[in-house]
Amino acid sequence: MQTDLNAALDIGGTKIAGALVDDRGRMLVRATRPTPAQEDGAAVMRAVHTVLDELTAAPEWSRTSVVGIGSAGPVDAQTGTVSPVNIPGWRDFPLVAGVRERTGGLPVVLVGDGVAMTAAEHWQGAARGHRNALCMVVSTGVGGGLVLNGRPHPGPTGNAGHIGHISVDLDGDPCPCGGRGCVERIASGPNIARRALAEGWQPGPDGDATAVGVAAAARAGDPVAIRSFDRAAQALAAGIAATATLVEIEIVVIGGGVAGAGEVLFAPLRRALKQYATLSFVRGIKVVPAQMGTDAGVVGAAAAAQQYRAGALAATSV
Structure with missing residues (x-):
């Protein structure tokens, strides 16, 4: 058969x-x-x-x-x-x-699910052909997975590469995971929106108070919305740089709803990554959008x- x-x-x-x-x-x-x-x-x-x-x-x-x-x-x-x-x-x-x-x-x-997304992007998507990669989902939460030596690396329990719960702010807000100052607590969609609202941002006529609405406002030049995405990008860059320093990745693939913001997220992320990924073996990391979608x-x-x-x-x- x-x-x-x-x-x-x-x-x-x-x-x-x-x-x-x-x-x-x-x-x-x-x-x-x-x-x-x-x-x-x-x-x-x-x-x-x-x-x-x-x-x-x-x-x-x-x-x-x-x-x-x-x-x-x-x-x-x-x-x-x-x-x-x-x-x-x-x-x-x-x-x-x-x-x-x-x-x-x-x-x-x-x-x-982060490992699954990574396997998909390595098999058919943006990480195809790369031997060492970090793939991330930035959405309601922040997850991820690793490709090492040409193969997805799930780890013993299937959770390896879960970058969302790397702490990047030692005195940051408590995270539901039990940690503090996690990447997810700063860079996820709900936290981007939460921070913008707390700093005085007001949704537009459509009433969209999510990260999608914040992204639209940032595109239109709203300084509070821009700052909220810049802060998310900084947290992501710090987590990426830490991961790259440990395992020497070549490419970072980012998908999920927040990645749909496009250059509102990717431009400050690439700028911040230059500040955090400074060692010779991590300076050349490429950051690209995911290709596999839903x-x-x-x-x-x-x-x-x-x-x-x-x-x-x-x-x-x-």
């Missing part, structure tokens, strides 16, 4: 997406459901099962031999459990066991499954 497809799940606080993906990254079958994030854990798992049921009902399912999952985290690939910050009903939730049961015992590979999570989960099939990544053994 031909088994050339990877099943993939992308699980976040807003949606649960699934697909059957071939070895060139093409999605042959898709399924999506909203995430009932404020309901109990069983309700969220039922939504996952609904997506899986659509995939397993497709004729192409017979060609599938492994399931890749990219989930909001933290995740624990060793135990097969997840504790997404934005899904309160899942704490140490046995996601892998539930998926394996619904898919007839297929092997399951679990990674964090498909990154699913394609990245499929990439993790593809790595398993190639013998480069282990399935979660629970």
Whole structure:
């Protein structure tokens, strides 16, 4: 029997997406459901099962031999459990066991959503061809993942590269993770908007008080909005420089809703990076927008499954 497809799940606080993906990254079958994030854990798992049921009902399912999952985290690939910050009903939730049961015992590979995005960008997107890269999602939160020596590096638990929780302000605001002054606490979309509002910025006629509204105001020259994005860019640059100093990356790929601000974010980020990345081996880092868009999570989960099939990544053994 031909088994050339990877099943993939992308699980976040807003949606649960699934697909059957071939070895060139093409999605042959898709399924999506909203995430009932404020309901109990069983309700969220039922939504996952609904997506899986659509995939397993497709004729192409017979060609599938492994399931890749990219989930909001933290995740624990060793135990097969997840504790997404934005899904309160899942704490140490046995996601892998539930998926394996619904898919007839297929092997399951679990990674964090930042690692999945990284795998997608390295396989099909902006990091393709680079042996050492940092890929980031800057959105409601800030996540990331690493490519080292030509392969995505999930780490033992599937969370490696989670740059959002590097502390860049030792006396900064407490972060929900328990730390203080984290990149996410400064550079995420809600925190960009929070800071702008606290400093007197007023939304425009459309009433958009999110980071999208702040970005529009910054484009129009609003000094408070510009300062809020500059501060976010500074935090990102400090985290990137610290990461690059540790592992010598060549390129940084940034996606997510905040990255949609374009040069409002990227121009001050590149300026700030020159101030922080000063050692000879980190000065030449390129910073580019992500290319995979909303498909990154699913394609990245499929990439993790593809790595398993190639013998480069282990399935979660629970």
